Amino acid sequence: MRLELAGKQFDGRPVLGPITLELAPAQRVALLGPSGAGKTTLMRIIAGLDTRFHGLRQVPERLAMVFQEPNLLPWRTALQNITLPTGTTPDAARALLAQVGLEGRDAAWPRQLSLGQQRRLALARAFAARPQILLMDEPFASLDADTAGRMLDLTARLLDDSGAGLVLVTHDPSEAAFLRAQPLRLRGTPATLDVGEPGALPPHPRDI
Numbered sequence: 656m657r658l659e660l661a662g663k664q665f666d667g668r669p670v671l672g673p674i675t676l677e678l679a680p681a682q683r684v685a686l687l688g689p690s691g692a693g694k695t696t697l698m699r700i701i702a703g704l705d706t707r708f709h710g711l712r713q714v715p716e717r718l719a720m721v722f723q724e725p726n727l728l729p730w731r732t733a734l735q736n737i738t739l740p741t742g743t744t745p746d747a748a749r750a751l752l753a754q755v756g757l758e759g760r761d762a763a764w765p766r767q768l769s770l771g772q773q774r775r776l777a778l779a780r781a782f783a784a785r786p787q788i789l790l791m792d793e794p795f796a797s798l799d800a801d802t803a804g805r806m807l808d809l810t811a812r813l814l815d816d817s818g819a820g821l822v823l824v825t826h827d828p829s830e831a832a833f834l835r836a837q838p839l840r841l842r843g844t845p846a847t848l849d850v851g852e853p854g855a856l857p858p859h860p861r862d863i
């Protein structure tokens with residue numbers, strides 16, 4: 656993936672300055688920075704949800720996104736929430752449900768699931784799309800510590816198994832460290848990316 660952003664404005668107000676972000680296959684990065692810095696704006700540009708920017712965007716064919724809100728289809732079962740948007744088979748979807756701790760909940764409606772379970776379902780749906788890069792915008796926010804910890808474990812395992820790359824938006828550097836994502840800080844107005852110390856890149860899981 657390669658993004659060469661010349662800049663991004665909202666109503667004439669510059670929010671993001673020149674930013675170049677390149678991700679090798681399976682590379683993991685975390686976008687950090689204070690509230691309002693432009694993390695979600697940058698993520699939406701990477702995801703292709705915001706095309707009103709100056710610059711160049713090259714992304715692989717399969718991207719999947721996990722938001723803070725699970726964004727499930729309310730009138731579809733847990734299983735259908737995986738199979739319908741991704742085209743994956745019911746058997747593969749059941750296997751993913753089991754991996755995220757929702758074994759046997761195929762027929763549950765989203766409203767019958769807790770927020771933590773809904774988020775795990777959204778995570779299963781994202782991995783069902785067999786993404787080359789997973790985009791996550793504060794996926795562990797507003798969960799209790801236990802549930803957030805379990806989601807982090809699960810995400811780490813699914814990333815290791817799939818070899819997908821990661822762009823994570825978070826306020827919490829420890830989440831980035833846990834997922835072995837290189838911390839990138841958005842600083843200034845308009846914001847640019849500070850890639851930190853050279854050599855700060857954590858080892859790739861396959862190299863450990």
Ligand SMILES: Nc1ncnc2c1ncn2[C@@H]1O[C@H](COP(=O)(O)OP(=O)(O)OP(=O)(O)O)[C@@H](O)[C@H]1O
Pocket residue numbers: 665666670688689690691692693694695696697
């Ligand atoms: N649709 C929009 N229209 C106008 N301004 C916007 C829009 N979306 C975001 N902004 C502005 O762009 C700036 C960056 O917002 P953004 O949501 O990207 O920040 P963030 O770093 O993700 O913040 P947080 O950590 O609080 O989620 C903010 O000043 C925000 O007010």
